[in-house]
Amino acid sequence: MSDHDQGHHHGFLRTYVFSTDHKVIGVQYAVTALVFLFFGFCLMMMMRWQLAYPGHAIPVLGDLLPKLFGKDWGETNMAGGVMSPDLYNSFGAMHGTIMIFLGVVPLIVGGFGNYVMPLQIGAPDMSFPKLNMASYWVYFTGGVVMLASFFAPGGAASSGWTSYAPLSVTATQGQTWWLVGMVLLITSSLLGSVNFIVTILHLRAKGMTMFRLPFFVWAQFVTSFLLLLAFPPLEAAGVLQLMDRVAGTSFFMPQGLVVSGVVQDYAGGGSPLLWQHLFWFLAHPEVYVLILPAFGIITEIIANNTRKPLWGYRTMVYSVIFLGFTSFLVWAHHMFMTGMGTSISAFFATTTMIISIPSVILLTCLLITLYRGSIRFNTAMLFALSFLPMFAIGGLTGLPLGLPASDIALHDTYYVIGHFHYVVAPGTIFAAFAGVYFWFPKVTGRRMSEKLGKLHWFFSFIAINVVFMPMFFQGLAGVSRRLYDQTLYSWGDAMQGWTITSSWGAWALGAAQIFFIVNFFSSIKLGKRVTENPWDATTLEWSAPSPPPHGNFASVPTVHREPYEYSVPGMSTDFFPQNVSEA
Amino acid sequence: MSAGVLPYTVETHPVTGVYSGKLGTWLFLASEVMLFGGLFSAYVLLRVGAPEGTWPTREEAELSWKIGGFNTLTLIISSVTMVMAWASLKMHNFAKARIYLIITVLLALLFITLKLSLEYYPHWHEGLKPSTSVFFACYYTMTGLHALHILGGVVVMLYFIGPGASLWKTDPEHYTNRIECTGLYWHFVDLVWIFLFPVLYLMN
Numbered sequence: 001m002s003d004h005d006q007g008h009h010h011g012f013l014r015t016y017v018f019s020t021d022h023k024v025i026g027v028q029y030a031v032t033a034l035v036f037l038f039f040g041f042c043l044m045m046m047m048r049w050q051l052a053y054p055g056h057a058i059p060v061l062g063d064l065l066p067k068l069f070g071k072d073w074g075e076t077n078m079a080g081g082v083m084s085p086d087l088y089n090s091f092g093a094m095h096g097t098i099m100i101f102l103g104v105v106p107l108i109v110g111g112f113g114n115y116v117m118p119l120q121i122g123a124p125d126m127s128f129p130k131l132n133m134a135s136y137w138v139y140f141t142g143g144v145v146m147l148a149s150f151f152a153p154g155g156a157a158s159s160g161w162t163s164y165a166p167l168s169v170t171a172t173q174g175q176t177w178w179l180v181g182m183v184l185l186i187t188s189s190l191l192g193s194v195n196f197i198v199t200i201l202h203l204r205a206k207g208m209t210m211f212r213l214p215f216f217v218w219a220q221f222v223t224s225f226l227l228l229l230a231f232p233p234l235e236a237a238g239v240l241q242l243m244d245r246v247a248g249t250s251f252f253m254p255q256g257l258v259v260s261g262v263v264q265d266y267a268g269g270g271s272p273l274l275w276q277h278l279f280w281f282l283a284h285p286e287v288y289v290l291i292l293p294a295f296g297i298i299t300e301i302i303a304n305n306t307r308k309p310l311w312g313y314r315t316m317v318y319s320v321i322f323l324g325f326t327s328f329l330v331w332a333h334h335m336f337m338t339g340m341g342t343s344i345s346a347f348f349a350t351t352t353m354i355i356s357i358p359s360v361i362l363l364t365c366l367l368i369t370l371y372r373g374s375i376r377f378n379t380a381m382l383f384a385l386s387f388l389p390m391f392a393i394g395g396l397t398g399l400p401l402g403l404p405a406s407d408i409a410l411h412d413t414y415y416v417i418g419h420f421h422y423v424v425a426p427g428t429i430f431a432a433f434a435g436v437y438f439w440f441p442k443v444t445g446r447r448m449s450e451k452l453g454k455l456h457w458f459f460s461f462i463a464i465n466v467v468f469m470p471m472f473f474q475g476l477a478g479v480s481r482r483l484y485d486q487t488l489y490s491w492g493d494a495m496q497g498w499t500i501t502s503s504w505g506a507w508a509l510g511a512a513q514i515f516f517i518v519n520f521f522s523s524i525k526l527g528k529r530v531t532e533n534p535w536d537a538t539t540l541e542w543s544a545p546s547p548p549p550h551g552n553f554a555s556v557p558t559v560h561r562e563p564y565e566y567s568v569p570g571m572s573t574d575f576f577p578q579n580v581s582e583a
Numbered sequence: 584m585s586a587g588v589l590p591y592t593v594e595t596h597p598v599t600g601v602y603s604g605k606l607g608t609w610l611f612l613a614s615e616v617m618l619f620g621g622l623f624s625a626y627v628l629l630r631v632g633a634p635e636g637t638w639p640t641r642e643e644a645e646l647s648w649k650i651g652g653f654n655t656l657t658l659i660i661s662s663v664t665m666v667m668a669w670a671s672l673k674m675h676n677f678a679k680a681r682i683y684l685i686i687t688v689l690l691a692l693l694f695i696t697l698k699l700s701l702e703y704y705p706h707w708h709e710g711l712k713p714s715t716s717v718f719f720a721c722y723y724t725m726t727g728l729h730a731l732h733i734l735g736g737v738v739v740m741l742y743f744i745g746p747g748a749s750l751w752k753t754d755p756e757h758y759t760n761r762i763e764c765t766g767l768y769w770h771f772v773d774l775v776w777i778f779l780f781p782v783l784y785l786m787n
Contacts, residue, residue: 125589127603194610202591202603232614236621240724247713249720251625269637269717274628278621 018137020129021550025136026115027443030436033107036143037429038513040098043091045510050083052503054485057081069151077155085484089158090174092482094146096161097178100290101185102143104428108293109189109227110139112435113196113220115443119541119548120214122205122557122579127198135191142184149177160482162283165252165275169244170259179242186235193224200224205540207559211314212578214539214563215303218317219296222324223289230285230328237278244270251275273338280331288327290424291391292320294431295362298384301438302366303564304537305381306373307574310564312365319358319365326355336404337411345404352402359395363388379453383434386461387427394422397472412482415475418468426464433460433516440520441534445546446527452519459512466505470498536575539563543579593757608764612771619775622728626721626782639718641787645711646722650701651784654694655776661690662773665766672759677751680762684744687769691737695730722783729779732772739765 016024049058057063062081066074077087118126126132149156154172157163168175200221204213213221240251248266252275255268303310310316332340332348366388375381397419400406410416433456440448474495479486486492486499533542540559544552557579565576591603599606630638668683703723706712713723743762750758 127589127591128607129589131607190611190614194607194614197610198603198607201599201606202596203589228610228614229617232618233621233624236618236625239728240622240625243713243720243724247720247723249713249724250717251629251720251724267714267716267720269629269633270720271629271632274625277628278625281621 018133020125020133022114022118022126022129022132023443023548023552025132026111026113028136029106029114029139030111032140032143033103033111036098037103037107040095040103041510041513043095043098045506046083047088047091047095048503048506050088050484051486052500054487055082058083086155086158088484090150090156093157093160093163093178094150097146097157097182099424100161100286101182102139102146104290104424104432105189105286106139107432108297108428108435109196109220109223109289110136110192112216112297112432112439113192113223113293116439116541117196117217117220118199118203119442119544119552120217120539121200121203121208122540122553122559123199123203124551124553125203126195127202128195131191131195135188135195138184138191139188142181142188145177145181145184149174149181152177162279163241163275164279165241165244165270165272166254166257166259166264168241168275169252170264176242176245179238179245182238183235183242186231186238189227189231193227196220196224197228205557205559208540208578209559211317212559212562215299215310215313215316215320216293216296218320219292219299222320223292225324226285226289226292226327230282230289233278234282237275237282240278241275273335276335276338277332280334281328284331284334285327287420287423288323290428291359292323294387294391294428295320297431297435297438298387299366300537300539301380301384301434302369303566304438304535305376305378305384306369307376307566308369308373308564309562309566310365311368311371312361313562313564316362316365319361323355323358323362326351326358330355333402333407336407342404349403353399356395356399356402363392363395378437379448379450379457380434380438382454382457383430383437386457387431387434390422390426390430390464394419394424394427397422409478410475412480413475414471414479414481417481418471418475421468421471425468426461430460430464433457436520438535439541440523440527441530442541442544442546442548444524444527445529446523447530447534448519448523448527452515456512456515456519459515460509463505463509463512467502467509468505470502470505474498533577536573538565538575538577540578543577593754593760602760604760604764605767608767612767615771619725619728619778622721622725623778623782626725629717629721633717637716639716639787641785644718644722644783644787645706645709646702646784646787648784650697651780654697655780657690657694657697658773658776661687661694662770664690665769669759669762669766672751672755672762675755677748677755681744681748684740684762688737688740688744691733691740695733698726698730718787725779726783729772729775732775736765736769736772739768 019025046058046061049056058078058081062078066078066081077084083091114126114132118124152172152174154174156174157168157171157178159168159171159175163175163178200213200217240249243249244251244253250266250268250270252272253264253266253268253270254272257264257266257268299310299316329351330348332344333352336345397415401410401416401419437448437453440446477491477495479492479495483492487496530546532544532546534546535542540557543557545554558581559578560581561576561578563578565578567574568576589603593602595602601609664683664687668680668687671677671680671683711719713720743758743765747761748758750761
């Protein structure tokens with residue numbers, strides 16, 4: 001990242017570590033998040049061994065980890081190389097927490113949003129550069145707290161990523177660390193979302209009206225509102241749970257609770273359901289925080305690689321706004337099993353059916369965009385294209401979960417795991433990969449290898465379906481999602497073959513990422529050099545140099561048209577950039 | 584990059600009609616509404632769900648409306664002095680603004696001192712702790728979080744009375760805007776108390 005332009009010259013620390021440049025912060029977010037994604041995935045690959053071969057020592061790691069973390073740790077957590085049930089529980093909780101709050105959201109919002117959004121609107125930086133830096137470092141601290149919690153007495157949080165009370169209140173110390181970490185992560189996303197909204201409203205270049213914004217920017221805009229308004233209630237809930245754990249209050253503790261035969265010393269009068277309401281009031285909008293930026297990324301890539309204007313740009317914008325509003329009204333469909341009453345269930349089932357409509361509109365618009373396009377099948381496009389059926393599977397399998405009658409049978413089975421992973425893993429994470437391949441030339445000035453990229457896509461695509469497709473079969477057969485060893489039950493044992501299949505799929509998926517890791521690092525130094533606009537794209541980020549200097553644009557761009565003017569009749573090129581005045 | 588390079592740091596944006604800092608402050612306050620909204624909702628749910636006779640009466644809660652009322656008045660006056668500080672800056676009278684800011688800080692500290700010495704401390708010693716009942720859990724958590732917001736405001740104001748005041752010499756309009764944003768936040772904190780006071784002191 002050249003920092004010599006416009007007379008800005010700082011030392012190494014100010015340029016790369018405590019930088020206020022949105023591009024450096026974006027890269028910091030993206031790299032940190034990719035590391036956390038890999039770490040969270042490693043936790044899962046170890047859990048998959050226990051699931052597939054319960055009671056067998058984990059190869060290599062079963063030996064290595066006790067040596068690494070000391071004898072005491074090994075005896076409590078990995079006696080004989082076998083993962084203990086407590087360690088399994090904490091890995092499960094931390095896998096979910098890390099993947100969502102430290103991996104996916106920081107990657108697609110903090111990383112892509114920070115880097116690409118200001119460039120796409122023609123801004124020199126974010127509105128509040130120092131706040132932006134603070135947001136990253138608060139996130140980073142939250143991540144460190146979460147990682148440190150693995151070494152707390154009793155291990156990391158082990159009450160699931162949902163931290164349902166009263167289980168979480170009576171859990172070991174790791175849960176307190178988890179809450180502190182969450183408060184930091186929430187604060188970080190709050191600072192970020194204020195910055196995003198103000199930047200999008202205030203720093204658009206001349207001529208960049210709201211309906212000329214690239215769809216990616218719209219997705220980030222709506223996402224920021226979700227982060228801004230949905231996260232604080234979880235912060236409130238986090239504070240209440242912290243009080244329950246530290247000050248002995250009983251917000252979530254009912255009267256006369258008995259744990260392991262011991263009556264708990266709480267005044268009582270609290271409500272465990274209250275936690276679920278406050279938690280899901282965040283966590284359902286959170287689902288759209290995970291999916292909307294992903295939609296934004298693949299929309300850019302699909303429009304660019306079909307060489308056609310987006311079909312139904314305005315419809316998509318209205319849909320994404322509607323999705324944002326509605327996402328606040330569906331949370332209790334996670335709670336049909338709690339016995340809220342049929343009329344409340346009916347309300348939330350109805351809103352849940354309604355919210356599927358704009359999602360289907362988004363998908364349909366993208367599908368119609370493909371029709372009669374002359375599609376370029378590069379790696380970014382392959383990932384973006386596979387997003388469409390994968391998200392569709394994830395979304396459609398969600399419908400039976402949105403209806404109380406079918407949800408009661410499927411709740412807490414592997415079916416649910418399959419459903420939301422199809423949305424987030426081959427959905428959002430594939431979109432994130434697509435984004436990495438697409439914007440890598442802008443960030444580094446070099447292309448990633450297409451050959452390695454296609455291998456990465458091919459093996460990932462097959463492996464990820466091997467991981468998650470069997471979960472639907474298992475779930476329909478009634479296998480519970482939280483079992484340490486399902487072979488102990490006859491109905492679980494009958495489905496063990498699918499567990500083993502799924503596990504091998506996960507390890508194959510891990511192996512397929514080697515292509516990506518090698519490609520990513522080698523291309524930084526060895527990739528083919530590119531000019532400012534390697535994909536013949538129309539949006540503003542491609543009119544800045546690759547990589548863009550401090551301050552982004554050589555001269556302030558003026559916007560003359562809508563974002564996806566591809567294949568305009570009568571032009572010599574098949575793309576008409578937003579900043580070019582006349583042909 | 585210094586903030587001065589970016590547009591709409593001081594001047595208002597033609598579409599939103601505010602400068603960036605003010606828009607950011609309003610958005611931040613929106614999230615604060617959701618934070619305290621979450622806590623008030625929790626309070627409502629717990630109170631409605633409490634079995635008959637378990638919620639303390641006003642006598643059992645031992646919260647004096649006189650102390651609470653006096654503190655309410657303290658905060659309202661501090662909101663007025665906050666506005667006066669901003670108005671003085673608008674009239675280019677920095678010295679006067681500084682005095683008003685100092686008064687605001689003193690009133691905030693008076694609020695905290697009264698809360699600690701006349702309420703938290705004696706209550707705690709009588710054995711009325713957060714773990715005593717759900718009501719006291721709510722009381723301590725909500726007023727505690729509110730007190731933290733007051734202290735946060737004090738820190739910001741002390742910064743603008745002290746080291747942050749140098750901005751007045753280089754860019755008075757920018758400094759005035761910052762005080763305006765601080766004021767918005769301060770009125771919000773005041774407003775939260777206006778809701779907390781009747782809910783906790785009067786409605787038992």
